[in-house]
Amino acid sequence: MSTKILTLKVIRAAIFIALMVAIVGSAITGYLLNKASNNPMKYGIVLDAGSSHTDLFVYEWPAEKQNDTGVIAQRHLCHVEGGGISSYKSSPSGAGESLRACMDKAKTIVPKDRWADTPLALGATAGMRLLEMSDSVAAKAVLSSVREVLDSSPFSYHEARIISGQEEGTYGWITANYFLYNFIQFTWLGTWQWTTSTKPIGALDLGGASTQITFMTEEPLQGSPDSLTIQLYGRKYHVYSHSYLCYGxxxxxxxxxxxxxxxxxxxxxxxxxxxxxxxxxxxxxxxxxxxxxxxxxxxxxxxxxxxxxxxxxxxxxxxxxxxxxxxxxxCSSPNCTFDGVWQPPVQGQFLAFSSFxxxxxxxxxxxxxxxxxxxxxxxxxxxxxxxxxxxxxxxxxxxxxxxxxxxxxxxxxxxxxxxxxxxxxxxxxxxxxxxxRGGELGWALGFMLNVTNMVPVEKLPDLFSTAIVGFSFVFHLAILLVVACVLYVVHYRSASAKDKRGDNHTVI
The missing domain is CATH 3.30.420.150 (Exopolyphosphatase. Domain 2)
Known part of the structure; x- marks a missing residue:
């Protein structure tokens, strides 16, 4: 058989194989895209009840999760009219009523078929911590009003409570680093993975009634009440976090x-x-x-x-x-800030938000x-x-x-x-x-990440959505490898034929 005929047959075979791979690959990719389009998003609602105002955040994330933590994006922000819920101490029922307009707006954002499994939570910060100190009866009445309104909503009511200053600072730290992709990054294979390329930054928050400072330390600070360990995306982080009430x-x-x-x-x-x-x-x-x-x-x-x-x-x-x-x-220690609080020296990059x-x-x-x-x-x-x-x-x-x-x-x-x-x-x-990255800095998203740790992973077929890009890349790479192999064979056979005919010669 001549080299010319052999080469032509090999090229035809390569084209046939490439077309078959393309057809099969397109069918599988189409199937994955269809699965992804039918894969319902998860939603969560968090109300940040600050000392001067309340904000409602709607978050969404795909059904699959990375190491038990959802990949969350901010979908909507609604500013509640009026002051913070602590300002309703003289008329507690008004605290819950003030939330209704934004709650109604959330119904238009979250698809109706997802209402029942959309977690809903409210966290009250320093304004309510101060009200609880000065008038615990009024604080309980305000929270009762808020809980009544939230519990009557079609969403999955989770909780409404006063969060601690350390929680506020820690969740703010998580939010800042999450939005900057300092925990996970989107890879070229179309999946999310934990990253070691960037170090988490510190967070500085200045609200109306308190201020928080939070940053990562290499090791836990022995004996410090402001030292804690956070597990996120399957990794542990040691952080220092302190909240100063009355310094907002x-x-x-x-x-x-x-x-x-x-x-x-x-x-x-x-x-x-x-x-x-x-x-x-x-x-x-x-x-x-x-x-x-x-x-x-x-x-x-x-x-x-x-x-x-x-x-x-x-x-x-x-x-x-x-x-x-x-x-x-x-205190006289060089690592003392004010009010007798011990703090390790600040280190690394910081993100300052809110009133800062x-x-x-x-x-x-x-x-x-x-x-x-x-x-x-x-x-x-x-x-x-x-x-x-x-x-x-x-x-x-x-x-x-x-x-x-x-x-x-x-x-x-x-x-x-x-x-x-x-x-x-x-x-x-x-x-x-x-x-x-399109998200409001504060503690709410960090709180939402904590809530999503309790949301179960969807069944296996729905896990294909983040693999589409990766599969497409591998599929096209396979085609290129097939074509490359064919061309190599053609070139090798052609060169061998020339050698047998004595076509090759050396120039001196």
Whole structure:
């Protein structure tokens, strides 16, 4: 048989084999795609009941899970109208009623046939922790109202409770790292796998009533109540997490005003953090209605007494007064932060969100972020302005928030630098963000990940959805290998034939 005829037959065979592989592969891929399209998504609903407001998050994830933990994405965010549920202490039934509009919205997001197996949970944070301290009866009534409304929904009601500060910090740490793919990554085979290429970052959260710092440590911290081990995606992580109650933005303002009033108890009090020529009046109940300040009430306390705070725009006095509300002298250890709390030195990258982000965003300092020195220079410049200058610079911002910008800037500076012990170098490792990869930063998604550990894996046929990309890749690779082998055989036979005829010769 001639080499030419042999080559032609081999090529025809290669084409036939490639077509057969393509037909079979396309059929199998079509089957997998059909299975994936029919594979229902799982859903979960979490309500983040903060001190100043409540947010409802709808999450979704495919039926298959990685090492017993769902791969979750944020589907919807609904802001509940009104204040936080703790603000309904005088009319507890209003707390539950305030949630109905967002709960109705969730019904339009989650398919009706998935309502019954969609877990629903509410976590209340520092606002409710404070209410429980000051009025446990009211706190129970508020939670009872919330539970009644949630339990009456068509979703699978899981729980409504006050979460601890450490839970809040830890779930926030999980959320930040989850959105940044620091736990798992999508591989070229179309599957998710645990990653060692990136190290989990730290999380800094500043809410209305508390602040949290959480970061990973190499080993468990022996004897520390702030050390814990988290298991996620089949791996263990050792973290340090501490929550400081009464050091959130809103409570810090009350404590700051209390400090000013105690120093000069009169009808008018100078406020060095307010712009010059600005003034605002507060009843003493606004300052002393919280467990964070109730111990500081004056002897002749009258909740209805009005006090006017006049802005003097004095940066040095502003930061000194802010520093005085921190108990830096509570311990002498170099690893002591404030209030006598022990903390290992900060290490690695950090993501700062919530009011940390909003404070820096007010100065357009989120991207790019200035150096620590540049930030303090800008704060100092801003905090010397008059009220008219400030309003002209930010006409879109409400007055009650605008006058707090200087205070918040120096408060964040004091908390991060003097409190958490960041310095010029480690400041560079802090990124201020509101969201990451389309998801809102906070503790809610971390809580949802914990909830999904109790959701059973779907039956085996539904596990094909994440294998589609991988199968397609392997299928096309097989075709290429077949064609390559055929071409090699053709080339080898052709070369052998030439050798036998003496066609090959060497050029010297």
């Amino acid at each position: 933005r809103d409570q810090a303002i009350k404590r700051f005003l209390s400090t000013l009033y105690k120093a000069s108890p009169g009808a008018q009090v100078d406020n060095p953090c307010y712009p010059r020529f600005d003034s605002v009046a507060y009843n003493l109940s606004f300052i002393y209605d919280s467990p964070c300040t109730s111990d500081e009430r004056p002897a002749n306390y009258d909740p209805n007494r009005s006090v006017t705070f006049r802005g003097t725009a004095d940066p040095a006095a502003c930061i000194n007064t802010i520093s005085s509300i921190f108990k830096f002298s509570a 982000y909003h404070t820096m965003a007010a100065f357009n300092f989120t991207n790019p972020k200035p150096s620590l020195n540049e930030a303090t220079v800008a704060f100092n410049y801003y905090c010397r302005k008059t009220w008219n200058e400030v309003k002209a610079q930010h006409p879109e911002v409400a007055a009650e928030r605008l006058r707090e910008h200087c205070f918040q800037a120096y408060y964040v500076y004091t908390l991060l630098i003097k409190g958490y012990k960041f310095d010029e170098e480690s400041w560079k490792n802090i990124n201020f963000q509101k969201e990451a």
